[in-house]
Amino acid sequence: MALHSEAADLLARSHRLGGDPRNTNYAGGNASAKGTETDPVTGGDVELMWVKGSGGDLGTLTEGGLAVLRLDRMRALVDVYPGVEREDEMVAAFDYCLHGKGGAAPSIDTAMHGLVGAAHVDHLHPDSGIALACAADGEKLTAECFGDRVVWVPWRRPGFQLGLDIAAVKEANPGAIGCVLGGHGITAWGDTSEECERNSLHIIRTAEAFLAERGKAEPFGPVIEGYAAVSAGERRERAAALAPYVRALASQDRPQVGHFDDSEVVLDFLASAEHPRLAALGTSCPDHFLRTKVRPLVLDLPPSSTLDEAVDRLKELHAAYREEYAAYYQRHALPDSPAMRGADPAIVLVPGVGMFSFGKDKQTARVAGEFYVNAINVMRGAEAVSTYAPIEESEKFRIEYWALEEAKLQRMPKPKALATRVALVTGAGSGIGKAIARRLVAEGACVVVADLNGENAQAVAEELGGSDKAVAVTVDVTSEEQIAEAFRAAVLAFGGVDLVVNNAGISISKPLLETSAKDWDLQHDIMARGSFLVSREAARVMIAQGLGGDIVYIASKNAVFAGPNNIAYSATKADQAHQVRLLAAELGEHGVRVNGINPDGVVRGSGIFAGGWGAKRAAVYGVEEEKLGEFYAQRTILKREVLPEHVAGAVFALTGGDLTHTTGLHIPVDAGVAAAFLR
Template sequence: MTVVDDLLKRCHELGADPRNTNYAGGNASAKGSQTDPVTGEPVDLMWVKGSGGDLGTLTASGLAVLRLDRLRALINVYPGVEREDEMVAAFDFCAHGKGGAAPSIDTAMHGLVEAAHVDHLHPDSGIAIATAADGAELTRAIFGDRVAWVPWRRPGFQLGLDIAAIKTENPQAIGVILGGHGITAWGETSAECQANSLEIIRLAESYLAAHGKTEPFGPVLPGYEALPASGRQARAAALFPLIRGLASTDRPQVGHYTGTDVVLDFLSRAEHPRLAALGTSCPDHFLRTKISPLVLDLPADAPLDQVKDRLRDLHAAYRADYAAYYERNAVEGSPAMRGADPAIVLVPGVGMFSFGADKQTARVAGEFYVNAINVMRGAESVSAYAPIPEAEKFRIEYWSLEEAKLQRMPKPKPLAARVAFVTGGGSGIGAATARRLAAEGACVVIADRDLGAAQKIAGELGANALRASDVAIAVAADVTSEDDIRAGLAAAVLAFGGVDLVVNNAGLSLSKPLLETTAADWDLQHDVMARGSFLVSRETARIMIEQNMGGDIVYISSKNSLFAGPDNIAYSAAKADQAHQVRLLAAELGGHGIRVNGINPDGVVRGSGIFASGWGANRAAVYGVQEDKLGEFYAQRTLLKREVLPEHVANAVYALTGGDLTHTTGLHIPVDAGVAAAFLR
């Protein structure tokens, strides 16, 4: 195996176990020689995980490759700790070859330490020792002289120099505990380095287990115990839209709900308010969770209205406190305040609500706060939890290097942070719409009577994501059932925090002349489309109003809502009902910032579940054409002579919701390739 192969193998094995490090946290490196293509001579290089990568999924393209001689020569031009940030730009002049990842702030630590292999990790057990009030003493008690203590210092060139000096002065040491931060270990082979990292992590775990007190968070607070599972889920779904709306005051956010035992136990204990107020410590933690969460101070069974009112008050106080934190610590040249809303909201008895610009970011923020709870438990069990000072947290959060990293991030897609609920999403127009909305950045809930079809589309949309459920989920929903609709929307809320964009697409069609249309036919047609879209709109409007973030409701109506064709009285009348719902709801919901618009397709044959279920055969018989030529027939009767596909309808949904038509509501857009008889008048 090559040096890079060994490094990636080590990264994957360490990153696969959450006890070793958190997602995208920590880094690892390896040093070795390679032939310089310019001189033909051997050159000493270092391969190190680049900025923003994840150890568990790292590939060779995620490594930064630097010349070791040039990296170490930076010591000669180092201007001192007050200007150490300048050294990050200097790493670019140490790069070997082209391509490769951007070097992270920890590059100096890896390059300056005299060891062939170095790991820097954020294990909960190691950070528990690092954030304990007497961390230095605990380090000596646990590890003897095999692991040294490094007082807190912000990551950078000076920290790399400090660790390099400690290794030189302590040749017996296998690594260090970084105060307030994590661990670093080294070895002359990749296997030795990995073994040393695991030795530090496992010894810390064993010590905490053997010496830690059993209730580090204090006794249970009466009334703050976890609600029963069913009641907990219902309360979370009832609160999430409001909480998401509050957390989106500065910018829209996607939410993630966590109701694990770790979170619920923490919130049930007497010390949780004190510890939560202290905030997180490891830079990787509070960059994602903010320095502290918003914590509801009411018991689990408090009346829902009281809880909502209290959350509004606490949110206002949180924003004021965060602004004061910024003002206390900002200096000339500090980046502007990025937003004062919480990233983590804790509700006793219910769980944790975490937020981010997309679902993965929201989920990872919650995972990091679980790490923080584990850290607090460990530190409190053997000492007292003592995170780094507020001023140091601010220096990390509003670090110019962090700001530059944020500015390098790709521009969000047009529908980023929006949650879409698509009925009839398992096939045809619904599936095409789900694909388009997901491609534009939305989280998508695919609702369909056929759960298997919905799951297939959801899996397709999430195939390239870290977790498929970060992009799309499937729910079984018959839109004629109020219970199904409420359950499907509750699943959407629990998955993503709420709903912003609804597509009323579910439908069927019975093609019969008037005299052959039964009352049952009429009722079924209207139950699915007229009643079903009304029910979906009503229940999603409740969520949108609670969120106070505006929203979009789009009806997939039909050319037949305007055009009087033969032999489809039930279908066309139901579509006309939907078309007028658009106008009525646009007038009623506009005051809440909710826009309601419709799309009138015609002749969407290819991929259509309706046409495949018998409607196509009936319409072909009515028009006297072969069923497989029906799409061509519809195209030839249009002004543009073009066949309408599901993707064309999906494009219209995006046009209405993607940001360019922000002042449009109550509109019907024809997607019929031009049917003069269906022109809007």
């Protein structure tokens, strides 16, 4: 069945509104449209409402993200509404209003759309609108800004009663185009989709202009001496040094992925005299503090402090933060409240450097940071014309520990095996490394695709889903500086590193008398020395994090098997194999496990074999190069060809959770080569 024209217009409007961050934040707000369709059961007309369902995002909304409800049944709920003390029961009642299969699950805001007497309704969270909504004298300012065209609605938790409140306001103010919801956001309406969108944008842009024209020049106060942002390069160095320690603090209750933001809006806020007071007041609208927690952790040292001073102070502040959060929970929890979900901060602010934000994955961490930027903008607007006055702490708790919010969290899919883990894979631009990166992302990890060929690395990162899943770094593993820079990029992208795969390598196949010292040095520089340098840098990060970790070496069957014409390659693989044992013994006290994989005969998709190694090995064994994989398979016990995906599977087996007590192990992935059996 073709999409109804009103629903199609709704999607187009949603995309335009949701695509501009000035209008609403990610997954924030909702929009609806009403129209008439033929009832397939009766053949008569039926009035329907299409509305963004629970958990969707306006900017990317699809037909599948719309809830479809019958308006007659929706409006009839007013007659059975048991009152504000039991309004949560109405969410379950929405399911009895669905038309047909109903589409997406209706959100808590469904009543706002269904009960308001307008064909089209938008509910949005623009920074400018929330600034008025969170100003101490927001009602007065709303009247000054809009006259009687936009009406003030006092704070009320989202739900059925708020829908009734807005419907009554519209009925009592026929000339109004919308309302400002105290402590929350805005709602606008119209007879057509175009009119509704026009009214929404009018409210948002008028509020922006009002704040700009009426606002004072320095709403956050003067710059604190010594708190101005340091240079971009110094910020990056400082943030990369701090990131593992900050992530350790944010991950005390459960592991988190991080995101770093040193945008001007963040740095200006942290340099200002009023930032400690405002940060302590916490974020504003429900969408904000559900993602950022009620308040951030703020380092109270200038950027001139040493790294050790900053880390020590952050630890002290973190202990106090956890105590304060637990006290906040105890102050407001009721006997039937959900258990405390965790007392670590989601936002950590470092003056002069920037903001670290955290979440269960990279997107969640990034969006949490975006929401705090929204909160800063709200504070600026409110302070420019009044005083920032978010809703009461008790109301924030009611939202954060709402039974409906808890139920929503419980419906979330179970995390994948490598969720929250950050991996760095060398030589990941092709072959085995690419297959490993692909498998790790598929199992929930964030991956840094490291390769000497930057174009290949970037192509793999994009294929894996872009910056919320994978980032690319160009690195020569023989260079200490480039390796250090690769790890800096990793911790700035994802907060830290938990899993490193030493896969980068080349292969030179020559008999002893034809192997030059240059050949020998090149092999050892890339694989033996390179693996050592990568593992050393990984250990620095992992020890700072205190979260344990995994280092995996992609060695070779040749580490234990003596084959002909292969002195340089096999010797360096033996070096790598013993590094596994040495590092397993040394790093175990830090919870870092070190294991190895010994592949053999990985021809298809292999960068090494494609680079000439295959032709030379084929010549050694007297077979055609294109049949080398088959040759290797036939000499194995299982008679099966080994592919890059099989090596990737072994990496996952070592790191995916089942082998938690295994370190110092080498796993053969060679289809069975008896001469390479480990003894």
